[in-house]
Amino acid sequence: MIDMAASRYSFPYPVQELFAKRVAYFSMEFAIDQALKIYSGGLGFLAGSHLRSAYALGQHLVGVGMLWKLGYYDQGRNEDQTLRVDWQQKLYAYLEDTGITFTVRIHDADVWVKAYYLPPHVFQSAPLYLLTTDVAENDYVSRTISHRLYDGNAATKLAQYMVLGIGGGKLLDLLGYDAEIYHLNEAHALPVAFHLLQKFNKDREALRQHLVFTTHTPEEAGNEKHPIDLCLEMGYFSGLAKPEVQEATGIDDGLFNLSLAALRLAKRANGVSELHGHVASEMWGKYDGICDIDHITNAQNYSYWADTELYEAADRADDARLAERKATLKRQTFLDVADQTGRLFRPDVLTIVWARRFAGYKRADLLLRDRERFERLVTNTEYPVQIIWAGKPYPADQGAVDLFNSLVHLSHQYPNVAVLTGYELALSKLLKQGADIWLNNPRIPREASGTSGMTAAMNGALNLSTNDGWIPEFIKPGVNGFLVPEADYQHIGINEQDNHDAYYLYELLEEHVLPMYYERQHEWLALVKQSMADVRTAFGSDRMAREYYEKLYV
Numbered sequence: 001m002i003d004m005a006a007s008r009y010s011f012p013y014p015v016q017e018l019f020a021k022r023v024a025y026f027s028m029e030f031a032i033d034q035a036l037k038i039y040s041g042g043l044g045f046l047a048g049s050h051l052r053s054a055y056a057l058g059q060h061l062v063g064v065g066m067l068w069k070l071g072y073y074d075q076g077r078n079e080d081q082t083l084r085v086d087w088q089q090k091l092y093a094y095l096e097d098t099g100i101t102f103t104v105r106i107h108d109a110d111v112w113v114k115a116y117y118l119p120p121h122v123f124q125s126a127p128l129y130l131l132t133t134d135v136a137e138n139d140y141v142s143r144t145i146s147h148r149l150y151d152g153n154a155a156t157k158l159a160q161y162m163v164l165g166i167g168g169g170k171l172l173d174l175l176g177y178d179a180e181i182y183h184l185n186e187a188h189a190l191p192v193a194f195h196l197l198q199k200f201n202k203d204r205e206a207l208r209q210h211l212v213f214t215t216h217t218p219e220e221a222g223n224e225k226h227p228i229d230l231c232l233e234m235g236y237f238s239g240l241a242k243p244e245v246q247e248a249t250g251i252d253d254g255l256f257n258l259s260l261a262a263l264r265l266a267k268r269a270n271g272v273s274e275l276h277g278h279v280a281s282e283m284w285g286k287y288d289g290i291c292d293i294d295h296i297t298n299a300q301n302y303s304y305w306a307d308t309e310l311y312e313a314a315d316r317a318d319d320a321r322l323a324e325r326k327a328t329l330k331r332q333t334f335l336d337v338a339d340q341t342g343r344l345f346r347p348d349v350l351t352i353v354w355a356r357r358f359a360g361y362k363r364a365d366l367l368l369r370d371r372e373r374f375e376r377l378v379t380n381t382e383y384p385v386q387i388i389w390a391g392k393p394y395p396a397d398q399g400a401v402d403l404f405n406s407l408v409h410l411s412h413q414y415p416n417v418a419v420l421t422g423y424e425l426a427l428s429k430l431l432k433q434g435a436d437i438w439l440n441n442p443r444i445p446r447e448a449s450g451t452s453g454m455t456a457a458m459n460g461a462l463n464l465s466t467n468d469g470w471i472p473e474f475i476k477p478g479v480n481g482f483l484v485p486e487a488d489y490q491h492i493g494i495n496e497q498d499n500h501d502a503y504y505l506y507e508l509l510e511e512h513v514l515p516m517y518y519e520r521q522h523e524w525l526a527l528v529k530q531s532m533a534d535v536r537t538a539f540g541s542d543r544m545a546r547e548y549y550e551k552l553y554v
Contacts, residue, residue, distance in 0.1 A: 008176025011060060012120050012127055019059035021553050024179035025050065025126075026064045026168055026189035028160070029072075029149060033123045034426040037071035037090055038130070040149055040392065041357040042298075042451055043216060045425075046272075047185055049301035053545035054126035056303065062177060064168035064189070066160065067095070067116055067130035072149045073395050075421040081341075081412075082405040083421070085395040087148070094122050095130065100174055101137075104167045105235045106159050111145065112137040113167045124303075129175075131167050152396040158226060158234050165191030166238060169199075181553045184213045184266070187224065187258035193265045194238040197248065202240075204248055204265070208291075212552045213266040215259055215293070218279045218448045223259040231256050250289050263290040268552050271295045272449035273470045279445055294551055297470055298449040299544035302536060306458035307433060311536075314529045322525055326436075326460045333434025336427070337388065341411070341418045349416070350517045351386045352509075353435035353461070355423055358393035358400040361446035365403060367439070368410070369502035377506070378414050383514035390420040390431060428452070432459040437482075437513060440465035441505060443497060444489050457481075457535040460528050464508060466501055474539065480531040482508050 029044030030036070032051060039048070047063070054061040074086035095116040103110040114135050118128040133145040144151075145159045169192040172179055182192055193211055200206035217223050228245070231237060237245050246252045249261040263269055263284055269291050271277035277295025284290050307329065313321035327347040334345040345351065358364055367387070368374050377385055389407050393400030404419070411417040420427060432438065438456035440463060447469035454470070457463060463481040465471045477483040487500045516524050537543060 009178070013055070014058055015060045016058035019054075019057060019061075019549050021060060021181060021549065022177065022179050023059070023061040023181045023183055023553055024064055024168070024172055024177065025054075025061055025183045025185060026164060026192060027185035028066060028164060028188040030063060030065050030128060031425055032118070032125050032128070034424055035094075036092060036118070036123070037424065038065060038068045038149065039424075040072040040394075042449075043186060045300065045428075045451060046298050048125070048425075049299065049304070049541035050185075050545055050548075051125040051128060052123075052301040052304055053541040055120050055124055057542060057545055059126065059545060059549065061126045062172075062179075063126055063128035064164070064171065065128060065130050066146055066149070066164055067092075067132040067134075068149045069132065069134050069147045072392065075392055075423065077421055081408050081419075083393070083401055083408070092116075094118075098129070100171065101135070102167070102170050102174060104163055104170070106142070106145075106162055107234050109142070111142045111159075111163070113163055113170075115171050129168075129171055131163055131171065133163060150394070154226060155230065155234065158231060158236055161188050162191045162234065162236055165189040165193070166195045168192055169195035173199075180210065182211050183548075183552070184211070184262055186214065186216055187262045190258050190262050191236055191238065193262070194236070194240055194245075197240065198238050202244070207265060208267040211262075211266040213262040213269040213291075214272065214296075214552075215263075215269060215280055216272055216448050217259065218271075218276055218283070218445055220283055223257060225255040225257045228254060228256040250287075260284070260287060260290070263287070263293070266291050269293045270552055272298045273473065275445065275469065275472055276448040279448075296544060296547045296551055297473060297539070298451045298454075299539045299541040300451050300454045300458070302458060302540040302542070305429065305432075305455040306536070307460065310460045311532060314532050317529075319522065319525045322460070322528070323521070326528075329433035329459065330436075333430050336430055337418050337420065337434075340420050343415055343418050345386045345416070345418070349384045349386050350436045350514060351388065351434060352437045352439055352464075353388045353390075353431050353456075354439040354441075355388070355390035355420075355428065355431050356440075356450075356452050358391045358397075358404055360400065361443045363441050363443065363498065363501075364389060364391065364407065366441045366498065366502050366505065369498060370506065373506045373510075377509065378416060380514075383518050384416065385514070386416045386418075388418050388420060388431060388434070390423040390427060392423050429455070429459070432456040432461055435459075435461035436517065437462055437464050440471070441484065441501060442466060442468050443494070443501075444468045444486065454535055454539045457531045457539075460532065462527055462531055464505070464513065470539065474534060476530075476534075478512075478527075480527055480534050482513060484508065
C-alpha cells in the first residue's frame with residue numbers, strides 16, 4: 001500500500017499502487033445509501049456500487065455529483081392508493097461543509113455554487129463531493145437549479161449539467177485534485193470537457209488524453225439533444241464560440257448531441273454490457289471521429305447487497321438452511337407488503353417481483369398482456385403465486401404514472417397481488433430478499449445493461465428474463481435461471497414482439513417455473529445456488545471497478 005497525494009490534495013485513505021491513477025468520476029446521481037436520496041434508478045445504483053468498490057479496492061478515485069435538495073421525488077399515495085408525487089427537503093447532517101464556494105457563469109450571470117463532502121468512513125465509499133446552488137447568495141431561480149434531479153425544464157436541465165460539469169471541474173481545481181482521468185458516467189457532465197478545453201489552451205489532443213465516457217443508452221433517439229444556440233446562450237461551452245464548438249465536436253447542425261460530442265472528445269468509451277458494447281459501436285459507427293467503444297459490464301456491490309447467511313448456507317450445500325433463511329427473508333418482506341397494502345402474503349408461496357424504473361420499454365404490464373392466462377395464474381390453487389410490482393415512474397411521464405396507477409387498481413381485485421411505493425435502495429433490497437422469481441422483460445435490444453437481477457440473485461431469487469442487457473452473459477437456461485426464447489425481433493413489429501414474449505413468459509411460468517418450485521424443490525435450490533455462485537464475482541462491482549482501471553483509465 002502507498003499513500004498517494006495528488007498535487008495539493010490529501011487523499012483520505014491508502015491507495016493500492018495498481019489503482020494510483022487519479023480519477024474524477026462525474027455522475028448526476030449516486031445511490032450509496034438509503035439515507036442519501038440523490039438518485040433515481042439504475043444509473044445511480046451503478047455509481048453507488050462503483051464508489052463502494054473503489055473504496056474497498058483502494059482506488060484513487062473521487063466522485064463528483066449534485067446535492068439535490070428535493071431528491072428525485074418521494075413516492076406517496078393518494079386516498080385511493082394511486083401514486084402521489086411528493087417533494088420534501090432533504091437534510092444531511094453527516095455531510096461536511098467544505099467551506100468552498102465559487103461561481104459558474106450561466107445565462108450571463110454568476111451563479112454561486114457550494115460544495116459539500118461525504119467522507120469515505122460514513123458509508124464506506126470513495127470520497128464524494130456534492131454541489132448545490134441552493135445558497136443565500138443566489139436568486140430564487142438560480143437556487144432551484146439543484147432542487148430536483150432531472151428537472152423537466154430544458155434550460156434548468158442544461159444549467160444542472162453546467163453546474164455538475166463546469167462546477168465540478170472548478171471544484172477539483174480549487175481542491176488541488178490534479179485528475180489524470182475525467183470519467184463521464186453518461187453525458188450529463190459533458191460541460192467539464194469544454195472547461196478542460198479552455199484549461200488546456202484549446203488543445204483537443206490534450207483533452208482527449210484526460211477524458212473517458214460511459215454510455216448507457218442503446219438507442220440514438222434516447223440520447224439527449226439540445227438547441228446549440230440555447231447551449232451557447234447559457235454558457236454551456238465555457239466561452240467557446242460557435243465555430244470553435246463545431247470544429248471541436250464536428251456537430252454543425254442546430255441540435256447539439258451530447259453523447260456524440262462526448263464520443264468525439266473522449267479517448268475511450270464503453271457500453272455497459274457486452275451486447276450493449278456491440279450495439280453502441282454499430283449505432284455510432286456511422287459517425288466519423290468517434291473514439292473506440294469497448295464494453296465493461298455493469299455490476300453491483302456484493303458487500304452491500306448480498307445476504308451473507310444465504311451464501312453461508314449455499315457454500316455449505318445446506319439446502320435446509322438455505323430454504324429456511326429464504327423463508328425468513330420473505331417473511332420480513334411481507335411485513336412491508338402488509339403494512340402498505342393490507343395483504344398477508346405467505347412465505348411458502350412462489351413470489352414474483354417486477355420492480356425497477358417505469359420506462360415503457362421495460363414493459364411493467366407484459367404479464368397482463370393475456371388477461372385470461374393472467375387470471376389463470378393468479379387464481380391457481382395447485383400452484384399458487386404472489387405478485388409484487390414496484391418502481392418509480394418519471395413524475396412528468398403521465399403514461400408511466402397512469403400505468404402504475406392501473407396496476408394499483410388491478411391489485412385491488414386480488415389478495416395475492418400488491419403494488420408498493422417508495423422504491424429506493426431499502427425497498428429494492430427488501431424485494432430482492434422476498435422474491436423467488438425476479439421478472440425482467442425489456443424489449444430487446446432496449447436494455448443497455450439492467451442490474452436489478454444481479455442483486456436479486458445475490459439474495460436467492462432466480463431471474464426470469466428476456467435475453468437483453470447483461471443477461472446473455474449470465475443466464476444458462478434451466479441451470480441458473482429462466483430465459484424467454486427469442487424471436488427475429490429485427491423483422492417483426494412491437495406488437496408482435498410483445499405477443500411473442502408474453503406467450504413464452506407464460507409458457508415458462510406454467511410449464512417449468514411453477515412445477516419445479518412446488519414439486520422439485522431440490523432442483524429449484526440447485527438453480528438458486530448456481531445463480532448465487534455465478535453472480536457473486538463476475539457481476540460484483542469489485543470486478544467492474546478493476547476493469548475500469550484496466551480497460552478505460554490506463
